[in-house]
Amino acid sequence: xxxxxxxxxxxxxxxxxxxxxxxxxxxxxxxxxxxxxxxxxxxxxxxxxxxxxxxxxxxxxxxxxxxxxxxxxxxxxxxxxxxxxxxxxxxxxxxxxxxxxxxxxxxxxxxxxxxxxxxxxxxxxxxxxxxxxxxxxxxxxxxxxxxxxxxxxxxxxxxxxxxxxxxxxxxxxxxxxxxxxxxxxxxxxxxxxxxxxxxxxxxxxxxxxxxxxxxxxxxxxxxxxxxxxxxxxxxxxxxxxxxxxxxxxxxxxxxxxxxxxxxxxxxxxxxxxxxxxxxxxxxxxxxxxxxxxxxxxxxxxxxxxxxxxxxxxxxxxxxxxxxxxxxxxxxxxxxxxxxxxxxxxxxxxxxxxxxxxxxxxxxxxxxxxxxxxxxxxxxxxxxxxxxxxxxxxxxxxxxxxx
Numbered sequence: 001x002x003x004x005x006x007x008x009x010x011x012x013x014x015x016x017x018x019x020x021x022x023x024x025x026x027x028x029x030x031x032x033x034x035x036x037x038x039x040x041x042x043x044x045x046x047x048x049x050x051x052x053x054x055x056x057x058x059x060x061x062x063x064x065x066x067x068x069x070x071x072x073x074x075x076x077x078x079x080x081x082x083x084x085x086x087x088x089x090x091x092x093x094x095x096x097x098x099x100x101x102x103x104x105x106x107x108x109x110x111x112x113x114x115x116x117x118x119x120x121x122x123x124x125x126x127x128x129x130x131x132x133x134x135x136x137x138x139x140x141x142x143x144x145x146x147x148x149x150x151x152x153x154x155x156x157x158x159x160x161x162x163x164x165x166x167x168x169x170x171x172x173x174x175x176x177x178x179x180x181x182x183x184x185x186x187x188x189x190x191x192x193x194x195x196x197x198x199x200x201x202x203x204x205x206x207x208x209x210x211x212x213x214x215x216x217x218x219x220x221x222x223x224x225x226x227x228x229x230x231x232x233x234x235x236x237x238x239x240x241x242x243x244x245x246x247x248x249x250x251x252x253x254x255x256x257x258x259x260x261x262x263x264x265x266x267x268x269x270x271x272x273x274x275x276x277x278x279x280x281x282x283x284x285x286x287x288x289x290x291x292x293x294x295x296x297x298x299x300x301x302x303x304x305x306x307x308x309x310x311x312x313x314x315x316x317x318x319x320x321x322x323x324x325x326x327x328x329x330x331x332x333x334x335x336x337x338x339x340x341x342x343x344x345x346x347x348x349x350x351x352x353x354x355x356x357x358x359x360x361x362x363x364x365x366x367x368x369x370x371x372x373x374x375x376x377x378x379x380x381x382x383x384x385x386x387x388x389x390x391x392x393x394x395x396x397x398x399x400x401x402x
Contacts, residue, residue: 060102
């Protein structure tokens with residue numbers, strides 16, 4: 001690691017390059033057997049085949065009368081077939097059935113209820129049916145032994161329902177990436193701050209985001225700005241897949257964490273060409289990735305989304321989907337520096353002409369309300385020098401439930 005504490009951030013790594021180097025980490029090979037109740041959003045480690053047919057019995061596809069199809073041949077509106085109602089199906093005998101009920105023995109078709117009239121204790125059938133008509137056969141939905149899912153598939157609620165229907169209660173899933181979040185800074189307190197003290201929020205925010213992205217998160221207590229204390233805190237969590245620190249990642253006298261990590265392993269990125277939040281650092285210690293987020297809350301969120309989110313998805317074999325977005329017309333120019341990827345907070349307002357996006361007045365990296373009270377983010381790529389008023393932009397929602 002070059003000594004940026006003396007020289008400052010003269011060169012900053014582009015976002016794409018930093019992310020590429022970050023994702024060189026080996027993916028998780030651990031797996032665990034979990035119940036369906038815990039499997040929503042989890043990634044399969046093994047193929048899954050249906051245990052039983054769905055349906056596992058022939059059933060009526062609609063309300064009506066179960067019959068032998070041959071007993072209805074030739075039936076029409078002018079010349080109905082005449083059957084008798086009975087408890088079992090036989091020659092010229094029909095049994096009342098409801099949608100989803102088991103097809104009685106001897107029946108091979110169902111006549112719709114609206115095609116039958118009861119006259120003097122007999123049934124007049126006005127529509128002929130063919131064998132299998134209005135019947136859901138065994139295995140119509142899923143056949144026993146059918147391949148349902150492959151390794152790498154991420155389960156959704158509808159998938160869980162299908163698995164349960166086919167007789168599966170547990171699945172083998174990729175283990176969730178294990179993340180530790182360590183807030184650092186001698187000025188941090190959990191509540192009732194005195195002058196010069198700051199209520200610690202990054203651990204809470206970053207941990208919740210990481211959990212939404214699919215991580216198993218361990219929240220650690222605040223660690224003061226002391227090299228030995230920081231080293232001990234990092235070393236304690238090297239049993240996990242990722243260590244996230246917040247604060248102390250820049251180039252000041254109290255920004256100790258990059259040096260601590262470099263002394264234990266390697267810091268391969270320190271300073272990224274993005275705004276807000278360029279003093280982020282990335283490193284590895286014995287195969288464990290360390291993401292060193294800036295202490296300012298907005299900068300921590302921006303870098304968590306840009307680096308921790310793709311890392312968690314990568315490690316856990318999960319797909320990295322783009323954040324959902326809505327198009328809006330920019331109400332005021334967004335300024336940015338060429339060569340720096342800029343993330344602007346905006347508020348959305350519905351107008352007669354569609355959605356309008358207004359950049360927030362407060363744009364500092366420490367103004368958490370500018371994120372919490374905003375409706376989304378507009379990304380200005382490195383090749384542009386701002387976005388002019390009136391341009392259509394994509395407003396990304398970073399806090400949706402994945």
